Amino acid sequence: MYLGCIGDDFTGSSDLGNTLVKQGMRTVQYVGVPQGPADPAVEAGVVALKSRSIPASEAVRLSLAALDWLRDQGCTQFLFKYCSTFDSTSEGNIGPVAEALAEALGAESVIFCPAFPATGRTIYQGHLFVGDHLLSESGMQHHPLTPMTDPDLRRVLAAQIGGAVGHVPAATVWQGPEAIRAALAAEAQAGRRFVIADAIRDEDLLSWGRALAGQRLITGGSGIALGLPGNFPLSGQAGAWTGQGGRVVALSGSCSTATRRQVAAHDGPKREVTAEEALAGLAPEDLADWALAQDGLPLIYSSADPETVAAAQKAHGREKVAAALEGLFGATARVLAARGIRRLISAGGETSGAVVEALAPDALEIGPEIDPGVPVMRAGDMVLALKSGNFGAEDFFAKAARVMEQDQ
Numbered sequence: 470m471y472l473g474c475i476g477d478d479f480t481g482s483s484d485l486g487n488t489l490v491k492q493g494m495r496t497v498q499y500v501g502v503p504q505g506p507a508d509p510a511v512e513a514g515v516v517a518l519k520s521r522s523i524p525a526s527e528a529v530r531l532s533l534a535a536l537d538w539l540r541d542q543g544c545t546q547f548l549f550k551y552c553s554t555f556d557s558t559s560e561g562n563i564g565p566v567a568e569a570l571a572e573a574l575g576a577e578s579v580i581f582c583p584a585f586p587a588t589g590r591t592i593y594q595g596h597l598f599v600g601d602h603l604l605s606e607s608g609m610q611h612h613p614l615t616p617m618t619d620p621d622l623r624r625v626l627a628a629q630i631g632g633a634v635g636h637v638p639a640a641t642v643w644q645g646p647e648a649i650r651a652a653l654a655a656e657a658q659a660g661r662r663f664v665i666a667d668a669i670r671d672e673d674l675l676s677w678g679r680a681l682a683g684q685r686l687i688t689g690g691s692g693i694a695l696g697l698p699g700n701f702p703l704s705g706q707a708g709a710w711t712g713q714g715g716r717v718v719a720l721s722g723s724c725s726t727a728t729r730r731q732v733a734a735h736d737g738p739k740r741e742v743t744a745e746e747a748l749a750g751l752a753p754e755d756l757a758d759w760a761l762a763q764d765g766l767p768l769i770y771s772s773a774d775p776e777t778v779a780a781a782q783k784a785h786g787r788e789k790v791a792a793a794l795e796g797l798f799g800a801t802a803r804v805l806a807a808r809g810i811r812r813l814i815s816a817g818g819e820t821s822g823a824v825v826e827a828l829a830p831d832a833l834e835i836g837p838e839i840d841p842g843v844p845v846m847r848a849g850d851m852v853l854a855l856k857s858g859n860f861g862a863e864d865f866f867a868k869a870a871r872v873m874e875q876d877q
């Protein structure tokens with residue numbers, strides 16, 4: 470294994486796996502830190518954690534355990550993958566985890582590059598944009614767990630770490646890999662080990678990729694992985710993929726703008742679950758009964774607008790509501806699997822984390838792409854589509870069900 474990746478959520482990890490596979494790297498996504506050794510044919514391993522919204526000390530502990538395992542597999546370069554919208558709070562977890570990984574690896578210079586141009590995430594002058602909006606005006610300011618109210622990533626990261634944050638501007642990136650390397654060296658010389666990396670286009674990410682050959686630790690979104698596979702002597706043998714038909718159910722706990730549009734546009738059977746129902750102990754068996762009684766593609770969702778989410782959180786507490794809903798979605802996935810469902814679609818990083826943890830596969834094979842950043846995946850006889858909150862076209866649920874059937 471050459472490249473060892475640590476993802477802070479499950480959908481984000483599959484987004485990264487999708488990029489690496491498309492760039493020709495044999496990649497496996499592991500669910501948590503594996504117990505035994507990896508298949509020696511694997512070229513990139515993505516250890517998917519659910520560490521984005523947990524206490525920082527716990528996120529650090531899990532990430533270091535993942536690092537140890539990846540080092541044991543022979544990796545020479547490590548990538549800490551977080552969200553392309555830099556989802557974090559002023560306590561972390563991006564800064565503290567990166568600091569711990571940098572210490573463990575003795576990394577002198579570490580970049581932070583959440584850019585993912587294919588989905589509209591770009592970084593210019595240290596500021597993160599989503600399409601033509603600053604991060605703080607993109608809808609992310611209302612995120613239920615990690616509201617992002619400051620688009621200046623230098624300031625956001627500085628609040629999470631113990632030192633000054635550097636910056637490599639787009640004007641330098643456009644001069645190519647040599648100029649990038651010189652700028653990183655100058656930042657390190659000036660005592661700025663952590664550096665925000667401007668990137669607007671895929672070409673910029675490819676330049677970054679070349680500049681980062683040999684760096685021990687990189688952090689960012691899946692975009693920064695575009696140019697990394699080219700630095701390794703890959704076998705060029707991608708595995709064949711077989712699709713899967715049969716009944717399919719969609720679960721959505723994501724409250725993002727994109728997901729709410731997809732829920733509204735879905736023209737199959739829909740069952741809304743409110744935070745109050747989840748807190749009152751709605752049985753997963755009842756939701757599974759409902760889904761199995763439907764034709765077509767049933768969708769069970771708690772996706773709600775920011776006012777509804779804020780009211781539920783105010784009344785019951787943010788963590789309690791999240792735990793009740795995530796617990797319910799995970800348990801429903803388990804009941805559906807026990808009743809023979811072999812295709813599941815899940816929307817939302819935390820929600821998908823709960824679903825995958827409930828199904829408890831060891832590893833996920835990465836298949837064809839549904840929409841940018843969202844691949845189909847397989848764990849034994851279960852085929853999954855895990856969608857990050859903000860990803861996917863308006864007809865995502867129906868499209869996912871179609872792509873899940875296709876061979877490649």
Ligand SMILES: Nc1ncnc2c1ncn2[C@@H]1O[C@H](COP(=O)(O)OP(=O)(O)OP(=O)(O)O)[C@@H](O)[C@H]1O
Pocket residue numbers: 478480612613614722723724725728743744771772773777778779781782790791792794795816817818819820821856857858859
């Ligand atoms: N109706 C609701 N009221 C309050 N909280 C909700 C409601 N529906 C979902 N939630 C919670 O909001 C959180 C949504 O996070 P999740 O990561 O699943 O989606 P997302 O943030 O849109 O996706 P991503 O992390 O991939 O961007 C979950 O913890 C979920 O339980």
Ligand SMILES: O=C(O)[C@@H](O)C(=O)CO
Pocket residue numbers: 478480481482484485551552553554585690691818842857858859
């Ligand atoms: O980077 C992204 O936007 C996604 O992979 C993700 O992590 C959202 O949860």
